[in-house]
Amino acid sequence: xxGYQEELxxxxxxxxSNPLGLTVTDIARRIKINRNSxxxxxxxxxxxxxxxxxxxGPAKVYSLSQRVPLSxxxxxxxxxxxxxxxxxxxxxxxxxxxxxxxxxxxEMINSSMDSAPPAISRNPxxxxxxxxxxxxxxxxxxxxxxxxxxxxxxxIKFIPTTFDDGSPGVTLxxxxxxxxxxxxxxxxxxxxxxxxxxxxxxxPALLIGKDRTILASNKVAQELGAEVxxxxxxxxxxxxxxxxxxxxxxxxxxxxPPWAIS
Numbered sequence: 001x002x003g004y005q006e007e008l009x010x011x012x013x014x015x016x017s018n019p020l021g022l023t024v025t026d027i028a029r030r031i032k033i034n035r036n037s038x039x040x041x042x043x044x045x046x047x048x049x050x051x052x053x054x055x056x057g058p059a060k061v062y063s064l065s066q067r068v069p070l071s072x073x074x075x076x077x078x079x080x081x082x083x084x085x086x087x088x089x090x091x092x093x094x095x096x097x098x099x100x101x102x103x104x105x106x107e108m109i110n111s112s113m114d115s116a117p118p119a120i121s122r123n124p125x126x127x128x129x130x131x132x133x134x135x136x137x138x139x140x141x142x143x144x145x146x147x148x149x150x151x152x153x154x155x156i157k158f159i160p161t162t163f164d165d166g167s168p169g170v171t172l173x174x175x176x177x178x179x180x181x182x183x184x185x186x187x188x189x190x191x192x193x194x195x196x197x198x199x200x201x202x203x204p205a206l207l208i209g210k211d212r213t214i215l216a217s218n219k220v221a222q223e224l225g226a227e228v229x230x231x232x233x234x235x236x237x238x239x240x241x242x243x244x245x246x247x248x249x250x251x252x253x254x255x256x257p258p259w260a261i262s
Contacts, residue, residue, distance in 0.1 A: 007033060011041055012064060015051060021063035048166045080174035086134050086167055088113040097174065120145070126156070133158035133170030142177070153181040 010031045015022060024042060028035040042062055045051040051062050074081050074094035083092035090111050098105055113121055113130075120126055129141055140157045155177050161169040 007031070007037075008041055008045065011038065011045065012050065015062060015064045019063060021054070021061035023059050023061055027062070044166055048162055048164050050164065077173075080176070081171065082108075082174070083161060083169060083171045084113075084130060084134070085163070085169045088130065091163075091169065100174075100176070129156070129158045130170055130172070133160050133172075134168050136160045136168065152176060152178045154178075 011027055014027055014030055022030075024035055024039050027042070028038040031038070042051060042053075046053055046062070050065055052065050053060055053062050055061075074092065075096070077094065078096065080097035080100045081092075081094045082090055082097050085091050090108050093105065093108050098108065101108070113127065115121075123143065123145070125141060125143060129139055132139060138157070138159055140155065142153065142155050144151060144153050153176075155175040157173040159171040159173065161171045163169055
């Protein structure tokens with residue numbers, strides 16, 4: 001094992017001295033190891049992300065990866081980030097996730113899935129996606145979890161990750177979209193109420209914003225021979241059901257006159 005690590009170190013040292021890259025043959029000649037062994041070592045380094053490979057004609061040229069340590073980047077993200085290894089243990093986590101989980105770094109690092117909050121450890125979809133990420137499949141999932149008093153809605157990306165020793169893992173990038181979802185649900189609730197109100201009126205009715213039709217009742221659509229959806233968010237100045245007199249009034253007064261709908 002020591003010889004293996006020593007030869008990997010030699011390859012990286014040579015590549016570090018040759019930033020433009022070297023071929024397998026070049027490296028084998030310089031460190032006096034047979035070409036097949038060098039090719040295997042380079043495969044290990046390539047899989048672990050420590051070297052980059054590019055093709056120049058029929059030759060493959062290898063150079064050291066220009067990498068910034070993951071730990072140096074995690075806390076620059078506003079998203080919650082946690083990294084699992086193949087044993088489903090936490091190996092890295094950013095401050096944002098620690099605060100979100102109401103925990104400490106000491107409690108989280110090397111913790112197993114069994115010790116994760118019940119909202120995570122008992123969610124089969126999450127466990128399944130994490131395992132798929134470790135096996136190399138990237139995916140995303142929007143999930144509602146019973147965190148806190150009202151729960152949270154999270155958009156989670158599962159990114160397959162390879163560690164320096166070549167072993168697999170998965171990085172979870174977690175975006176809290178609770179406020180966005182709540183706002184969207186509230187807008188939909190208000191829209192539904194407005195539709196019920198318009199359709200309960202005995203006469204055709206429109207809900208109009210500054211210069212656009214926001215909602216139209218079924219009676220309006222029937223009279224105009226149009227689909228309700230086709231009338232929504234229409235520019236009043238372009239609407240064929242708005243008289244020229246009304247369009248002129250809108251342009252001068254920046255409001256819709258009561259007689260606007262012909």
